[in-house]
Amino acid sequence: MSLAEQLDQLTRPGDLAEPLEEKTVRCLACAHACRIREGKRGICQIRFNQEGELQVPWGYVSSLQVDPIEKKPFYHFLAGSDALTFGMLGCNLQCDYCQNWITSQALREDGSERVSGFLRKISSKEIVDYGVHYGAEVVASSYNEPLITSEWAKDIFSKAGKAGLKQVYVSNGFATPEVLDYLNPVLEGFKVDLKTMQKTHYRDLGGRLEPVLDSIQYAHDLGMWVEIVTLIVPGFNDTPEELNEIAGFIQSVSADIPWHVTAFRPDYKMTDKPRTSPAQLLKAVEIGFKHGLKYVYPGNMPGGVGEFENTNCHNCQTRLIERRGYIILNYRITAGGDCPDCGTRIPGIWTEDPESLNPLSPGDPKVI
Ligand code: SF4
Numbered sequence: 001m002s003l004a005e006q007l008d009q010l011t012r013p014g015d016l017a018e019p020l021e022e023k024t025v026r027c028l029a030c031a032h033a034c035r036i037r038e039g040k041r042g043i044c045q046i047r048f049n050q051e052g053e054l055q056v057p058w059g060y061v062s063s064l065q066v067d068p069i070e071k072k073p074f075y076h077f078l079a080g081s082d083a084l085t086f087g088m089l090g091c092n093l094q095c096d097y098c099q100n101w102i103t104s105q106a107l108r109e110d111g112s113e114r115v116s117g118f119l120r121k122i123s124s125k126e127i128v129d130y131g132v133h134y135g136a137e138v139v140a141s142s143y144n145e146p147l148i149t150s151e152w153a154k155d156i157f158s159k160a161g162k163a164g165l166k167q168v169y170v171s172n173g174f175a176t177p178e179v180l181d182y183l184n185p186v187l188e189g190f191k192v193d194l195k196t197m198q199k200t201h202y203r204d205l206g207g208r209l210e211p212v213l214d215s216i217q218y219a220h221d222l223g224m225w226v227e228i229v230t231l232i233v234p235g236f237n238d239t240p241e242e243l244n245e246i247a248g249f250i251q252s253v254s255a256d257i258p259w260h261v262t263a264f265r266p267d268y269k270m271t272d273k274p275r276t277s278p279a280q281l282l283k284a285v286e287i288g289f290k291h292g293l294k295y296v297y298p299g300n301m302p303g304g305v306g307e308f309e310n311t312n313c314h315n316c317q318t319r320l321i322e323r324r325g326y327i328i329l330n331y332r333i334t335a336g337g338d339c340p341d342c343g344t345r346i347p348g349i350w351t352e353d354p355e356s357l358n359p360l361s362p363g364d365p366k367v368i
Contacts, residue, residue, distance in 0.1 A: 003116045004107055007046065007057070007089065010121070014047065014056030014151050016179055023052030028178040030092045030147045031211035043206075044148045045107035046090035057149045062103050062118040063087040064127065066134045068326040072170050073260050073299055075311060076348025077189045077225050078138055079321055080328045080357040083168065084131035087143025088152070089115060093172055094206040095195070097233060097270040104144045124156040128163050138189075142170035150179050157186035166349070174207045175215040180222060188349070190219040191227045196237040197245040213249060220253050225349055229260040229299075232276045232284055243284050247291035256347035259288050262299035278305055294347065315344040331357035 018026040023038040027047055034042035036049040047056050069083045091104035098104055106115050131139055139160040141153045146169045157167040168189030194212060196202060202209040220226050230246055232238050243261075250257050261284035263276035281298035285308055288296030294314035298305040311321035318341045322330040332340050337350040351357065 004045075006116055006119060007107070008048070008055070010058060010060045010119070011048075011055040012058040012151075014054045015154075016056070016150060016182060017054035019052070023049070025049050025052065025054045027054055028176050029056075029150050030145075030179065031174045031176055031208065031215075032092055033176065044090045044092045044145075046088075046148055056151050057088055057090075058152050058155075059123065060088070060119050060121050061086045061127070062089050062115060062120070063143055064120070064122070064130065066131075066136055067140075069138055069140075069168075070323070070326040070328075072140055072142060072168065072191055073229065073262075073297070074168060074189060074191060074225075074227055075260070075297055075321075075323075076227065076258050076295065076346075076350075077168060078166060078349055078351055079311075079333075080331060080351065081137040082135060083138040083140040084127070084134065084136035084165070085140040085142050085170075086127060086156070087141075088146075088149045089119075089144055090148055091145040091172075092148055092174055092207070093145070095268075096205070097231070097264065097267055097273075099267050100143055101268045106144075124152070124159050127156050128159045128165065131160065131165055132163050136165060138166045138168055140168045140170055145174075146171050147175055147179055150183060154183060154186055157183075161186055172207070173212040173215045173219075175211065175219075177214075177218055180215065180218055180224075184222050184224070188225060189227070190224045191229060192216050192219070194228050194230050194246060194249075197242050197249070198237070201236065216250075217253050220257070226253075227258045227260065229262055230284070231262050231264050232280055233264040233270070234274050234276060234280065236273065238276075238280055238284075240283070240287065243287045244291070247288045247293060247296075250288075251291045251293055255292050255294050257293070258295040258297060258348075259293055260297045260299045261285060261288070263301045265300075276300075281305055282308070311346075313339040313342060313344055313346065315339065316342040318342070320346065328357055 016028040027034045032043045041048040064086045066082045069081045089106035166188050170191045173192035199209045285296045309323040335352045
């Protein structure tokens with residue numbers, strides 16, 4: 001059985017669909033808003049029209065594991081917690097530097113057929129039970145683009161919420177208002193890749209800039225906790241002008257939004273560009289702070305960017321979280337989410353049990 005045949009069996013009628021004339025449907029799960037005729041597939045190849053009904057992914061994962069939430073990356077959403085992370089197959093964009101192309105480009109790339117061995121039928125209850133069993137505090141939809149499997153995510157997230165787990169998306173943000181409204185009751189954290197401010201570059205990646213900017217604003221307006229990531233690709237989006245534009249946009253939405261500027265390494269089809277240097281990351285950090293952003297973090301370079309991996313109070317600059325890569329070495333934010341020194345509220349969602357993040361014994365010199 002081909003991968004497409006296997007995936008087509010793991011579907012059910014979708015909620016994010018609008019019936020049109022002559023058994024055509026419009027998909028509302030992402031900003032492509034595909035108009036799909038009977039028997040055809042959307043741009044992602046994953047959602048398809050069967051007899052006038054939009055069929056959407058359901059009842060499987062291609063990967064399921066517990067990761068530190070910092071790996072998503074979320075630095076201000078239950079820092080130090082574990083996130084049960086599930087991935088599916090497919091994407092609505094086609095980024096030349098995708099590090100997950102084997103799964104994200106399933107059905108669109110030769111060679112991705114091999115992922116049929118990754119498929120595992122599973123119920124949403126089993127996923128949540130797994131998270132609870134392993135002590136996860138968060139469920140994350142990641143590894144491929146979660147927007148295109150939003151009905152399945154909503155079912156998992158609804159059950160996760162009842163079990164006391166919080167829910168996050170690790171997304172490219174190429175969303176519609178309809179999908180964000182649909183997810184809003186069950187989605188608390190939204191990490192968005194803001195890849196570039198150049199419209200032509202977004203088109204090269206298979207998307208458009210405006211819906212990503214609109215989705216960041218709208219998710220923030222809905223009250224989701226938003227963090228933004230920009231992979232700094234030398235020669236693609238690393239000019240000071242473009243970084244200033246990105247930082248300025250984030251600041252216009254909210255200076256509370258953390259901006260992660262992460263290091264590129266050649267992968268997939270983009271092998272002609274060099275790795276990002278520590279100096280390039282630090283330049284982006286400087287630009288972010290210059291625009292008034294309260295929290296800017298360099299990433300993908302553990303230990304290579306000095307103290308900038310840490311979280312300092314934006315008011316008094318005291319060290320609140322000491323990090324090394326995904327590991328938290330020291331944590332001082334109060335149970336109420338405040339700086340213990342000046343009492344400033346630190347933007348984000350924080351544990352009510354900060355002591356659980358400091359396994360070092362009292363009296364250890366690292367405990368402040
Ligand atoms: S998720 Fe996006 S790309 Fe896929 S069918 Fe729907 S609108 Fe099209």
